[in-house]
Amino acid sequence: MLKLYNTLTRSKDEFIPLDKEMVKMYSCGPTVYSEAHVGNMRAYIFMDTLRKTLKYNGYKLNHVMNITDVGHMTSDADEGEDKMEKAARETKRNPLDIAKEYTDKFLRDIDKLNIERPEHITPATEHIREMEAYVKRIMDNGYAYETSKGIYFDTSKLPSYGELSRVNLEKQMAGARIEVDEEKRNPLDFALWIKAPENHIMKWDSIWGICYPGWHIECCAMSNKYLGEKFDIHTGGVDHIPIHHENEIAQAKGATGVNPANYWIHNEFLLMDGGKMSKSLGNCYTVTTIEERGYEPLSYRYLNFTSHYRNKLNYTWEGIDAAQTSLNRLRENYKEHVNGTGTVEKTEIARLEQEFLDAINDDMNMPAALAVVWEIAKNNNRSKDYAKLLDKFDTVLSLGMSLEPFRKEETVEVDANIEALLERRKQARLNKDFKTSDEIRDELLSLGYKVIDTKEGQKIEKV
Ligand code: AMP
Numbered sequence: 001m002l003k004l005y006n007t008l009t010r011s012k013d014e015f016i017p018l019d020k021e022m023v024k025m026y027s028c029g030p031t032v033y034s035e036a037h038v039g040n041m042r043a044y045i046f047m048d049t050l051r052k053t054l055k056y057n058g059y060k061l062n063h064v065m066n067i068t069d070v071g072h073m074t075s076d077a078d079e080g081e082d083k084m085e086k087a088a089r090e091t092k093r094n095p096l097d098i099a100k101e102y103t104d105k106f107l108r109d110i111d112k113l114n115i116e117r118p119e120h121i122t123p124a125t126e127h128i129r130e131m132e133a134y135v136k137r138i139m140d141n142g143y144a145y146e147t148s149k150g151i152y153f154d155t156s157k158l159p160s161y162g163e164l165s166r167v168n169l170e171k172q173m174a175g176a177r178i179e180v181d182e183e184k185r186n187p188l189d190f191a192l193w194i195k196a197p198e199n200h201i202m203k204w205d206s207i208w209g210i211c212y213p214g215w216h217i218e219c220c221a222m223s224n225k226y227l228g229e230k231f232d233i234h235t236g237g238v239d240h241i242p243i244h245h246e247n248e249i250a251q252a253k254g255a256t257g258v259n260p261a262n263y264w265i266h267n268e269f270l271l272m273d274g275g276k277m278s279k280s281l282g283n284c285y286t287v288t289t290i291e292e293r294g295y296e297p298l299s300y301r302y303l304n305f306t307s308h309y310r311n312k313l314n315y316t317w318e319g320i321d322a323a324q325t326s327l328n329r330l331r332e333n334y335k336e337h338v339n340g341t342g343t344v345e346k347t348e349i350a351r352l353e354q355e356f357l358d359a360i361n362d363d364m365n366m367p368a369a370l371a372v373v374w375e376i377a378k379n380n381n382r383s384k385d386y387a388k389l390l391d392k393f394d395t396v397l398s399l400g401m402s403l404e405p406f407r408k409e410e411t412v413e414v415d416a417n418i419e420a421l422l423e424r425r426k427q428a429r430l431n432k433d434f435k436t437s438d439e440i441r442d443e444l445l446s447l448g449y450k451v452i453d454t455k456e457g458q459k460i461e462k463v
């Protein structure tokens with residue numbers, strides 16, 4: 001039996017899908033105004049592990065992930081400026097070009113982490129009409145009102161508002177550092193549709209004039225379009241619970257009368273050396289940083305499995321180094337099992353399969369799943385039966401178990417003379433002067449350096 005921790009009920013609930021074969025799932029995707037950092041990637045590794053756990057249990061998936069390319073505000077309290085708009089203004093670029101660049105980078109990074117792409121990956125700006133229609137439904141049902149700034153959700157019309165975060169609304173309102181907007185009926189009312197100022201770049205003509213959407217409306221419009229009014233699972237990071245997801249539920253109730261998802265599942269945060277990640281501290285690491293430091297992106301995937309997704313995880317380079325070492329050892333052991341000649345009792349295979357299944361079905365207890373994997377990996381009875389079992393488990397883990405162990409590339413320190421020879425050889429090759437290029441290669445060899453030509457250019461090794 002698959003059990004998942006549901007933020008809505010605050011308990012580990014048995015997973016019962018609406019349709020017994022096909023699971024409908026929605027995940028809040030990235031805001032593509034800058035490169036996604038490893039913290040964001042924790043949310044998508046968790047999402048992917050959930051996908052693969054569901055598949056391992058025999059379900060098919062209809063899974064939607066949005067790309068936020070409009071509407072996400074700079075402040076946690078859902079105020080300030082649109083992040084895309086701000087990036088466009090600061091870099092003097094077209095917001096859609098910025099969105100394209102970072103969407104491509106995001107997709108490249110999730111591929112490197114073996115994160116399977118959801119069935120639908122959909123940008124908000126391609127769903128403006130759906131969002132407008134959704135706002136109209138809320139308005140027609142009497143849950144929203146118009147001000148000079150836009151269309152606002154009236155939280156006082158929904159007694160259940162706050163059900164996901166279970167916050168004390170009175171307390172929250174008292175403490176809210178919300179700018180006083182005289183036109184808002186209640187301090188916690190939030191924008192569904194915003195009237196665009198004259199100089200705003202991203203704006204669309206609509207029922208209420210030239211506007212742009214609020215952030216929360218995109219997830220409702222897109223989940224409704226691709227999954228219907230009711231679906232099974234909604235995922236995101238814990239930071240989304242009090243505002244974004246609370247507001248998604250409110251909007252859906254205003255439009256359709258129901259909470260759209262039965263299971264709201266959230267991953268805890270990744271911390272940097274025990275603290276927050278921030279650009280000013282220079283610790284916003286990305287998948288590219290992991291590679292630049294000479295590690296394989298999958299080492300980060302492994303690191304994620306060393307902790308439960310509902311616990312905070314601390315990111316350190318020592319942690320990545322240890323994860324890479326473990327992953328390499330796992331692959332070495334796997335290879336020995338592939339070449340092994342031993343046999344394993346069917347009952348033993350069944351026991352291990354059951355233990356792995358119990359671990360992932362216990363709210364995705366990946367540390368426990370890894371323990372089963374290591375029990376097999378370390379078994380001295382080297383057997384193809386064990387290799388097959390590891391292959392099966394890797395359909396969930398996606399650690400590239402059958403790959404060669406990853407070797408860190410050693411950077412070779414060279415003096416100015418070698419540097420100059422390499423530069424001359426590079427120029428010779430660009431000029432197709434292969435005679436000179438070969439002569440320099442031989443000279444470098446006589447000085448103790450072997451040159452290798454790769455797609456990325458020439459590399460050298462000490463001989
Ligand atoms: P954003 O691009 O800001 O919309 O965030 C994308 C996803 O990353 C959301 O699900 C966030 O909750 C999640 N997220 C952001 N920071 C972290 C972090 N440090 N650790 C884990 N998840 C995070």
Ligand code: ZN
Nearest residue numbers: 028029219244
């Ligand atoms: Zn969302």
